[in-house]
Amino acid sequence: MVRVGVDVGGTFTDLILVDESANQINVHKVPSTTHDQSVGVIKGVKELCAISDVAVEDIDDILHGTTVATNITIEGNGAKVGMLTTRNYRDILHIARHKKSENFSIQQSLPWQDNPLVKRRHRLPITEKLQAPDGRIRFPMEEQEVRDNVKKLKAENVDVIIVGFLFSFLNDVHEKRAKEIVNEIWPEVTCFTSSEVAPRIREYERFSTTAMNAFVAPKVNQYIDNLVSSLEEANVQGKLQIMQSSGGMASSEKATMTPMNLLKSGPAGGVLAASWWGELDGIDDVISVDIGGTSADISIIPEKTPRVVNPRDAEVNSYPVITPMLEVDTIGAGGGSIAYVDAGGAFRVGPKSAGSTPGPACYGQGGEDPCVTDANVALGRLDPEQFLGGEIPLHPEKSTEAIQKLADELSMTVEEAAFGILKIINNNMALSIRENSVRKGIDPRNFALLAAGGAGPLHSIDLAETIGSKTVMVPNYPGITASAGLLISDLKYHFNASCIEKLETISEDLVFKLDKQLKELEGQAAGQLMQDGVSEGDIEYERIAECRYMGQGFELRVPIPEGTLTEQSVKEIISGFHLMHQQEYGHHFPENDVELISLDIVATGKTPSFKLPQLEKMERSNPTEAFMYERQTYFEVDGEIKSLATPRYQREKLSANDRITGPASIIQRDSTTIVPPNWEVVVSAHGTLHATQNEEKADKSHNTEKQFTEAVMSDE
Structure with missing residues (x-):
């Protein structure tokens, strides 16, 4: 098997080729082509194959880490986004959380106001309303308003349309219907709903994540499509996989569905490689300092485990983005x-x-x-x-x-x-x-x-x-x-479902409901991985419950025991939350009731790694x-x-x-x-x-x- 890892940086594009049959490892660097990263990628792949005496058509996998999405957010040159949202809530993206980095400064810049992902004139209200806590319909959606506003956005020549309605994480019926109408009236435009991008509680974070996904989508997807075409023209027949912010790979098709998952694609491979190299030589605690031509990526890796940012804290350039990310600090410190x-x-x-x-x-x-x-x-x-x-x-x-x-x-x-x-x-x-x-x-x-x-x-x-x-x-x-970290990573997908339940009384109905929801998420994950060519026996699942104390503002992530969910499993989730709260904040309240907010499935499809000879x-x-x-x-x-x-x-x-x-x-x-x-x-x-x-x-x-x-x- 021949596998090639390609990581594009601001100055150089780095490549590594592992040929298992010939037992050889070769590396290569070419200058990055900032106008079109795929040009440098193709050039590097061809040159590395020549160095390795490997025909390009013999490559089985191309594993790619890219900074395309990151660069779009830094340069602010993403798509013109239009939004359909619940009437009276069009300014959520402007109001945000009233949280400032400098509480008493009146001169500080607030990116979500100074450079909004969706301009106010492109945020159009729709009469509709769902009701908490179960998502029942309070006011049906006015479909004619959707039609009229889609025509307005078309006249404004927006690039992407997003649909963000209140409480859609509980019931996505209105968002789905609105997307159907968008596709009827303007089939050429890309449309994302908040319930498919980030089906989570908290409307600001959900809307911001969906907006960021739309903001980077056209250029990221154009880049990936162009790269796929260029690889085909170069007669590279191997599968293209893209590194995600979470440290897991995604198929190129899946990556284009939610491109905001690539926002930390570049640094993630380096973090995985640092952990792997430390473990190779018996060193558990590592500080990874990856200094390139433009920036330095710094990550703390305790006990052989790269740290994952809590979704509630994940952000890119001050915009909240609810997506799994490895914890990496990138600063402007490089050779250039x-x-x-x-x-x-x-x-x-x-x-x-x-x-x-x-x-x-x-x-x-x-x-x-x-x-x-x-x-x-x-x-x-x-x-x-x-x-x-x-x-x-x-x-x-x-x-x-x-x-x-x-x-x-x-x-x-x-x-x-x-x-x-x-x-x-x-x-x-x-x-x-x-x-x-x-x-x-x-x-x-x-x-x-x-x-x-x-x-x-x-x-x-x-x-x-x-x-x-x-x-x-x-x-x-x-x-x-x-680039080497790309060869170590596995295919990995995250699936989430909102599931707000009080855990003070553990009934058979509650256990059955939660177990059914977990199995549905596992089914979605297995379907995606098997579609990517992973056999069922090579799939592993990590199950996570996001919990909080009743009345608490934010939740913590708690592992769910393996196997079919039982009353004992739910009790272990509750005790695990108390322990996690103690670790995070230094105290806990065992007498307080615990509330479940959502369920997460992290599905990993095991793929071949590479070995270093002694x-x-x-x-x-x-x-x-x-x-x-x-x-x-x-x-x-x-x-x-x-x-x-x-x-x-x-x-x-x-x-x-x-x-x-x-x-x-x-x-x-x-x-x-x-x-x-x-x-x-x-x-x-x-x-x-x-x-x-x-x-x-x-x-x-x-x-x-x-x-x-x-x-x-x-x-x-």
């Missing part, structure tokens, strides 16, 4: 991040990026701004002739010219300015790690830092010193970690067989910037248990690992680099780490 002096005279780096075009100054494509990559080149940390195996030659003189302008403005030397760029970008990432670990009760000093992305190994050890982490892991293919054990110290050459490289030693003779080693020639002491540079096609003085690297059985400080350096840096951690703790 631009360094500058702001209007107040402060030295800053990012979030603006030079991207792949024109790219950093050293690319020689017209870029004149100093970037993080330029700093690494100027300090001798990136060898120009080794970048991407020499395919993209770098121009160090252009890096020096770009940084010189910045240095003159700051009255620094080029080396000081370059180190300043690296320190600022590393500190930005350290602050993000702090936000996602210490503020949530996690001590990052107890976690290994996994360096992913093309720029990850360049920064990881310096970053580890800043946060106090004692171990740095560099996976076999750091530059394409997110390396031959050699136990060499600074092996001459892997030595390439020596070059001057700048490091900060005892507070001073020093140029040190630094040997280069070819990673592909390292064996298990080999040990390399710093200063050193370990070079491979997709990345370069910088090992500072007084750090050392040991190669694991599977080829992962494990970097640790020696005791002398650890003692000297202890005070710095202690000061950083105490400063972090003092903010809590």
Whole structure:
């Protein structure tokens, strides 16, 4: 079987090919084509197949992570959306929850008001009303109003129509009928109902999710359709699957039905890969830092389990989106991040990026701004002739010219300015790690830092010193970690049903009703996975009940015991909720009644993964067989910037248990690992680099780490 993982970033498109029959793994990178990502994808697939001596028609699976949906939300260039909604509720998307990030500021921007997903003039009211708590019809829907308003939206030339009625999560009869009328009058337009996109309680979040789905749908679906056509033209006959925000794959057909599930498609693969690599070497607690050309994706992975955002907290650019998402913090910190002096005279780096075009100054494509990559080149940390195996030659003189302008403005030397760029970008990432670990009760000093992305190994050890982490892991293919994560993931779908029930009295009728609802959801999930080619024996189900105390504002997710639901199962759900409430808030109320809000099914279709071969054990110290050459490289030693003779080693020639002491540079096609003085690297059985400080350096840096951690703790 031949499987290809393709992850599109802001600067590079990363690819990995696994050919099980030939027992080979090959990786490749090509510049991303921002005008049409599929162009870079097809180019990369063809080139990687040529490198691997594999015919493109022999590919069985194309697994794809994309930033198309994410980019649409960032750039705000999505579809013109029209909305049909319950009369007197057209302003729900404007009012939201009256919640502001800065409670007392009158100048802050509220995206849902300043840049609404649906403009007010395109939100048209329909006379209809359902009634809580059972969804019975209070006022029938005026079908003529639907017809008239669809014609108005057609005259406005909207791209997509959504239907969002009050209480449709209890009864979707009005939304279904409204969609039928839309299809009758205007069959060419795409129409989504809130009950099919997000059948959950809370009208604002449900409407916002449906609006976001419509906002990204045309461009995402056009991209996927174009990619499918381009793969067919290239004679690639394998199945295309797309990574979802949840960390599960979806068929291309399913992905186009709910494209908002792809909003965190890009970073998800890297998180899965980090967890997998940690488990491979027996490390349970990992901080994944995936540094690419445009951004850095940071994720905390405790106990081998990537954290999932509670749906109530999921959002994209401040718009709530009720969809499963892995917890990833993305910041503007990458190799292309631009360094500058702001209007107040402060030295800053990012979030603006030079991207792949024109790219950093050293690319020689017209870029004149100093970037993080330029700093690494100027300090001798990136060898120009080794970048991407020499395919993209770098121009160090252009890096020096770009940084010189910045240095003159700051009255620094080029080396000081370059180190300043690296320190600022590393500190930005350290602050993000702090936000996602210490503020949530996690001590990052107890976690290994996994360096992913093309720029990850360049920064990881310096970053580890800043946060106090004692171990740095560099996976076999750091530059394409997110692509490798695609090969590890399984097909995964989420199915949800609103089911509001009081659990203080457990009757046979209640148990029967809940069990029937669960089986219906499992049936939907099984039907989708078997349609995707998964056999029934390879399907696993995770069942979740969302519960809260009576009168409480929000619910928590509680696992449902396996097997047919019984009275005892419901009692375990109740006790599980009390325990979850204790873990989340530090207290619980066992005497209070528990209310069930909804049922979730997470259905996983197991798919093949890939295995890393074990390396031959050699136990060499600074092996001459892997030595390439020596070059001057700048490091900060005892507070001073020093140029040190630094040997280069070819990673592909390292064996298990080999040990390399710093200063050193370990070079491979997709990345370069910088090992500072007084750090050392040991190669694991599977080829992962494990970097640790020696005791002398650890003692000297202890005070710095202690000061950083105490400063972090003092903010809590």
